[in-house]
Amino acid sequence: MNKIYFDHNATTPIIDEVFEAVVPYLKDQWGNPSSIHWAGRGPKKALEEAREKVCKLLNCAPLELIFTCSGTEGANHAIKGLAYAKKDRGNHIITTKVEHPAVLNTCKHLSKEGFDVTYLDVDPDGMIDLEELKKSITPKTVLITVMFANNETGVIFPIKEIGDIAKERGVAFHTDAVQAAGKVPIDVQDLNVDVLTISGHKLYAPKGVGALFVRRGVRLVPLIHGGHQERNRRGGTENVPGIVALGKACEVAVRDMDKETAHLKALKERLEKGISEKVPHIKINGHPDKRLPNTANISFEFVEGESLLLNLDMKGIAASSGSACTSGSLEPSHVLVSMGITHELSHGSVRFSLGKSNTMEEVEYLIEVMPPIVERMRSMSPLYAGIK
C-alpha cells in the first residue's frame, strides 16, 4: 500500500542530506565538544558551523543562538526565563488562546506562581486583534508571547506589528516560531522579537534538537543550570549529532525555500479546491491568505475526526485532527473552539499538512478517497440523518 504523509506539522521525515550529515557524528565524531583533545575538536567545529547555519535561517549572530532539545524546551526557557528575569518589574503576561500547549501550559504554570496571564481571543479567521493587544498592556506587563504560525490552522500572526507594539511599550516579546521556521522567511533583524523558538523535527531534522534566538542584551534566567555550555546559558553536553542535523536542515531550508513554497502552495490549493468540490458540508478553517503554504485544516460536518483519520490511515494516508499532541478525541481543539467553531464541528476537523516530498498525485489520491469515506461515516452518523 502507498504511504502518503500529510502530517508534516506533527513531525517531518529526516531528509537524506540531513541523515548523511549526521552519520559521521554518530560513528566517528562522537567526542565531547568541551574536550581539548583530538576527540573534541571535530565536534566543537561542527557545533559552531551548525550554529552559523541556523543563524543564517533567522539572520542572527552566533552569540544570539542557544541550542535546545525541543520547541517545548525553547518555549519554557523563553517564557519562564523572561518572566523570572523581569519579575521585579511586573507580573503580567499576554498570550493568545490558540498557542501550542508548550506555551499555554507554561503560562498556566506561571499563573500558579503569581503571574497574571491574559489570553487574547481570536476571530473566526484565527487572528488576534492588535487593538485588543494594545489595550491589554498594563504597567505590570513584562512579556508578550504570540506564536508565529499556528500549528493546527497554519494561520500566520502579525509578528512585526506585535514586535513594534512590544518595543514601544517596553515589553519583552517571545514568539514560538516552531511551525514557521523553514516554511516562511524569518528575519529577526526586521522583527522586534527578543526571543524566538524553533524545533528541528518540524523542518526535516531529527527529534531532540531545537534552538532559541535570544537578542543580544536580552537576559533570560536559565531553565537548565549546569556546565559552561552555550555560554552558561544552557547546561548539559551538547547534542552534537542533533545540532549538526539542525544546521544542515536550516541550510537546506534557506536554499530551497522559494521552490518549496511554490510547490506546497500549489498542492494545498488543489487539495482545498478538490475536497471543496467533491464533499458537501465542509468548512476550511483559518485566514484565507495569512496562512502557511502547507497547512489545510478542514471541518467535515456530522462526522468525527478520529474516525476519518482511521479510515484515511487504512488507505495509507497520514493526517491528524486537532493537534498531534492530543492523540485521542477527548477534547475538541482549543484552537478551533477559540475561533468560534462549535464543539461538534471542531471534532470533525482534519489537518492536512504537506511537505517536501508530497506530490500532486498524492493529493489527487486523497481527493479521490475522501468523499466515499466521509459519505460512509456520515451514513452512520445520527447527526446527519435529518440533513440528507
Add this chain to the structure above:
Amino acid sequence: MNKIYFDHNATTPIIDEVFEAVVPYLKDQWGNPSSIHWAGRGPKKALEEAREKVCKLLNCAPLELIFTCSGTEGANHAIKGLAYAKKDRGNHIITTKVEHPAVLNTCKHLSKEGFDVTYLDVDPDGMIDLEELKKSITPKTVLITVMFANNETGVIFPIKEIGDIAKERGVAFHTDAVQAAGKVPIDVQDLNVDVLTISGHKLYAPKGVGALFVRRGVRLVPLIHGGHQERNRRGGTENVPGIVALGKACEVAVRDMDKETAHLKALKERLEKGISEKVPHIKINGHPDKRLPNTANISFEFVEGESLLLNLDMKGIAASSGSACTSGSLEPSHVLVSMGITHELSHGSVRFSLGKSNTMEEVEYLIEVMPPIVERMRSMSPLYAGIK
C-alpha cells in the same frame, strides 16, 4: 598516529550495536509517537520497548521512568522539581561540595530563590561523613541530593545508607547517577532513592538523551511544561532515535557489565601501578576501594594538568584534567580542592577514564610515554628546581 581514548567520563563513543539500532529511527521510523496513524506506530512501540530496557538497568517500572535530553536536564528536573513540590514543608537542601555543576549550579540557583543549601565536606578520600549528613538535617530539610559516583575521582558514595537516613527522616533523596549507570549495578528496589538521574552519552549512547527514575508516588514539579508526553511530566516530542539508542545501550550494559568490570579494573590497576612505579612525586586521588572500576585520577606534582594533556594529545592520547566541563585551567578542580589537595597539586591532576574498547596495550603505551612527558614539563617548571 594511534588514537587512544582515556576520557570516557567526559563522553563515550557510540558502540556499533547502538548505532545500528538507531539508524532505522533516523531513516524510516521518523514518525511522531503521538500520531495515531502508521507513521506513529513504529516509533511509539520503539519508545516503550526502549523504556523497558532502561528500566531493566535500574530495576524500576516503566511508569517510573521519564526520558530527558541530558543528565543536566535530569538533575535540574529532579532538584528543582522536588524542592518546589515540597517548598511548603521547608526550604533546606543538603548536597555535597563535590557534585557536578549540573547539581551545584542548580542548588546555587535555588539559594537565590530562597532555599538554604548545605554543602557537605568530603574527607581526603573524597568521602562524605554520614554523621555530618545526619546532623545537617533540620525540620526544614526537604531534599538531599548526593551523587552516586564522582565524575572526577570515581569515588562511589554510600547511596543505600544515605537513602536509609533520608527515608527515616522523611526527606526526599535524589542521586545523580550519571557516572555510575552502566559501570556499577544500580537497583532502585534496594535503594531508598526517590529520584535518580542518568545520561545516555556516558554509557555508549549518543548525546541528547537521558532518563530520570521517579519512584511511584513521588511528585515533581515539571521542568518542561507542554504536551501530554511522558504522562504530562515532560513536554516535547520525544527524541525517539536517542531514546532507542539509550534503550539499546542499557540492554548492552546489563548484558556485559560483569565482563566489562573485570576488564576495566585490570586496566585501571595496571595504569595506576605502572605510573606509580615510573613517575615519582605523584598522588592517586580518591578512596582506594570505593571507586568506579574505570577512573584513575592522578596528581603530578610541579606541573600543570593542561600542559600534560596537550602533550598526551600530541601522542594521540585523550584524557582530561578536572572536569571535562572546565576546558581551560582557570579554576582548580573543586572536587580535588574539597578533598584538601592544594591548588597547585589540583592543577597538576589528570583523569584517565577507561572504557570498553581500551586494551592493555594502550595502557602500556601510556605508561611508556608518560614519564618523559612529565620529566620534560618538570624541567620547565620553576616549582621543581628546588626538589631535584
Add this chain to the structure above:
Amino acid sequence: MYSEKVMDHFSNPRNVGEIEDASGTGTVGNPACGDIMKLTIKIENDKITDVKFKTFGCGAAIATSSMVTELVKGKELSEADKISNQTVAEALDGLPPVKMHCSNLAADALHAAIEDYKKKQGK
C-alpha cells in the same frame, strides 16, 4: 493504539442503521468528547430480536456501538441488562486508557433504549 477487534468492528461495523418501528430508542453522548450514540431496539417476548446503531464518534465509539449490537442481538432483556461498558470493552480485547470513559458509552445507550421500551410498555 486499538486492538484488532476494535479495528474490525470499526471498519466493518455490524448493525448500522435505525429500526423504523423501534420498541425502544436510546441516545447518549457527550458533546465535549465528540461522541453521540443512538441505539434502536426491537423487542418481542422480552427478547431483543433486532438492534441497530448510529454513532457520531471516534473509532472506539463506533466499535463499541457495533460490538454492543452483536452482544445483545437475540438476548433476553434480563441478560442484556447485565451488559456493562466494561463487558463491551472486554469483548473488544480492551480499549486504550484515554478511551475507557468517554467513548465507551454503548452499553449506556442500550440501557437507555431498554428503559425507553419499559416506559412505553408502562403506558
Add this chain to the structure above:
Amino acid sequence: MYSEKVMDHFSNPRNVGEIEDASGTGTVGNPACGDIMKLTIKIENDKITDVKFKTFGCGAAIATSSMVTELVKGKELSEADKISNQTVAEALDGLPPVKMHCSNLAADALHAAIEDYKKKQGK
C-alpha cells in the same frame, strides 16, 4: 583551541631555563589560575642579551613565556618596555578568550625582571 603558533611554542619552547648570574629576575603568577612564570634576563649596555624562562602552567602560559623570550632577545630595554601581554598574544596569532587574562602573564614577568634589574642598578 590553540593556534598553530601557540602549539609550536608549546611543543618547542624557546629559551627554557634559568640564567645563573641574571641581571634581573621576574616571577609572576596566580596560583588560582595555576600559572607561575619565572623570567631571568641578562642585560648588557641597556640591551637584553639573554633571556630564559621557567613556567608552571597551561599551554598558553608556556607558549606566551616562550614567545616573550623571542620577542625581547637582543632588544633595547626601552623597546622591551613597550611589550605588553597583548603584543605577546598577537604574536601568537591570538589566544582563546578564557586564556587572555589568566595565562597571559609573560610580559608582566618581563617587566618585573626589568624592574628588578633597575632596582639592583639603583643600589
